[in-house]
Amino acid sequence: MEPVLIVLIVVVLPLVMTTLFKTVYIIREANAAIVERFGRYTRTLNPGLNFVIPLIDRLRFRVDLREQVMAVPQQQVVTQDNRHIDIDIAVFYQVSDARAATYGVTSYVQAIEQLTIATMRRTIDGMDIERALTSREQITADLRAALDRDTARWGIRVHRVECKVDALPTYIQDSTPKQVRADHFRVPVAPAHGNGAATGSPQPLVRSGMVPGHRPLRQDDPRRIGRYRLTAVLGQGGMGTVYLGQSPGQRMVALKVIRSELAEDSTFRKRFAREIEAASLVGGFHTASVVDADPLGDPPWLATEYIPGPSxxxxxxxxxxxxxxxxxxxxxxxxxxxxxxxxxxxxxxxxxxxxxxxxxxxxxxxxxxxxxxxxxxxxxxxxxxxxxxxxxxxxxxxxxxxxxxxxxxxxxxxxxxxxxxxxxxxxxxxxxxxxxxxxxxxxxxxxxxxxxxxxxxxxxxxxxxxxxxxxxxxxxxxxxxxxxxxxxxxxxxxxx
CATH class of the missing domain: 1.10.510.10 (Transferase(Phosphotransferase) domain 1)
Structure with missing residues (x-):
């Protein structure tokens, strides 16, 4: 047998067969897949046999088109008269547009959870305990209206919403702290440096008084800088750590504390002093105003107005x-x-x-x-x-x-x-x-x-x-x- 023919059989033929094999995709019933070409949407694959050109096209997502049920973690909410109630919510939904579900929002599950929590909180904020316990239909209707209004552009169809409202026992009511609402928030991982901002992959909702982007203080974190009591970590970057601080007058600040190894560098201290000077010169209602600073401290730090919000x-x-x-x-x-x-x-x-x-x-x-x-x-x-x-x-x-x-x-x-x-x-x-x-x-x-x-x-x-x-x-x-x-x-x- 000719050497060329042997090469074709041993090398080229397997490559051709592998390539042909990779062009065939079988999408299961009640599923869909998104095809991208050079990073742009090309088409949606429906259930059945489909062909995709390898190296040019790639499958971006597989989407389940069956009805799903999402049980929102139990929410403890405070009514207008400072009473605590527990709310359990289940949302039954289905993906109606695979393309919109893929590109309309990063995570439609996360978006539905956040929209559900915020809508529920706004609805109950204006109710006393008696009205909240007898208004399950109104709470459900308000939530359903908000979901119908926004989930359509995410490619989602909401089928129904189930809501259960219960009052906490009196002895628990009396022992619950009154400083902040015990709402349940999504806490991002590894927040970037910023003023109330955070980035990272979201984690499941947790039962905590912390808001998004706030991490509890760890054992090695300071508890006080200057006259400010530190309550949480807002983020961490190359220069140091940004903490949420509280002044003696209960005002919130974002307090940037410089890393010790950088603080030993005189050139860096000059740069940090320049940052303080620049931020102090600007101020205004479109930036974070400087509240206090100590570039010569050990460690150096800068306190600015805390701006609640995501980046x-x-x-x-x-x-x-x-x-x-x-x-x-x-x-x-x-x-x-x-x-x-x-x-x-x-x-x-x-x-x-x-x-x-x-x-x-x-x-x-x-x-x-x-x-x-x-x-x-x-x-x-x-x-x-x-x-x-x-x-x-x-x-x-x-x-x-x-x-x-x-x-x-x-x-x-x-x-x-x-x-x-x-x-x-x-x-x-x-x-x-x-x-x-x-x-x-x-x-x-x-x-x-x-x-x-x-x-x-x-x-x-x-x-x-x-x-x-x-x-x-x-x-x-x-x-x-x-x-x-x-x-x-x-x-x-x-x-x-």
Missing amino acids: LHEVLSQQGALPPRTLHTLAVGVAEALERIHARGIVHRDLKPSNVIISSAGPRIIDFGIARALDSTGLTSTNYVIGTQGFLAPEQLTGASITHAADLYAFGMVLCHAAGAAPLPVGESLESALSLLPSRFAGVITRCLDHDPSHRPTATEVLELLSRNDPSTGDWLPLPVRTMVDLYNPPAISAP
Whole structure:
């Protein structure tokens, strides 16, 4: 037998057969699968025999189309007259649109849980114990209406909701702490540094007084810094740990404590002092105001206003791209903050979704850790690029002089992420991604992403351009995002 033929039989034929075998996918009954080509949705595979081209197409998700039941962990809620009740909720739902269930939200199960908890809490907040115990039908109806309104865009059809309301025994009522509601919250793992923000994979709801992004203090965590009593960990990063602190007057602060090994570096202390100076110069209602600081302390620390709310990164990870109304308010709020920052002669240099907090009052910019004044002497090493990949302006990568225009480039990239046009799939250009932007933002963002800093608009010009397309008034946050923000704001219980 010819050697070439042997090679074909031994090597090529198995490869061909393996490739053909991998093109065939059998999707089980009551299931569906999403096919992506180069990171973009291509089609939905229905139950039965299907063919997928390997190396080009890949199966993104398999979705169960049968009816599911989700038992929300028992919730202990406080009524208007400071009485505690237990609520058990079961939601029966079914995926009706596999594509929407895959791309509409990161986790529709998590979104349903969060929406259920927030709706239930809002409904019962205005009830006394007697009304709450006799209004099971109203609570169920309000919950069903909220679920029907929002789950449709997630590709979910809710079939029914079951609700059980019970009062706690009197002796338990009397022993329950009155400081905070014993609500049940989803606590993200490994929160990033920030001011009430966190990132990471969500864990099951736990029975705790902690809000999302708050981790209980561990044995090696300090209990007091300066005059502030520490109550929880908000996040941890390369510079140190951010704690939730409480002043003697019961005001909440986000307190950044620098790691001991960095505190021994005199150059780093200068950099930290510069961060304090930059944050103090800015202030205002679109940033976190500096409350107190001690750059010479052991350890050095900085206390800023605590802003309850998730980061934009967390919102986008859980809820996906923002609708135009929300995107507009986000863009205006961040541009207004940049206008104030730049008016003080400061360049933020690290604007990104994890440094934008989504609060009830609007977006806030945080973390001035690498900000610098335009007339200051740099403290960084030559040829050392600081910032976050994907949000760095071209001049930051080439070592050219940094101006306010660098923040406008990052601003454009933040809006690309918020609108769903970024991060870019492999092989796709930024120009093609910009075509996915809503028309009212495309021109502004395109100008912000110009490679020539002199061609980018200023923050003031961005505000003027966006004000021409100001949408109608109303809540700037869609209900699922409002739910996330509400979970960071557990209402306090007045003393009996």
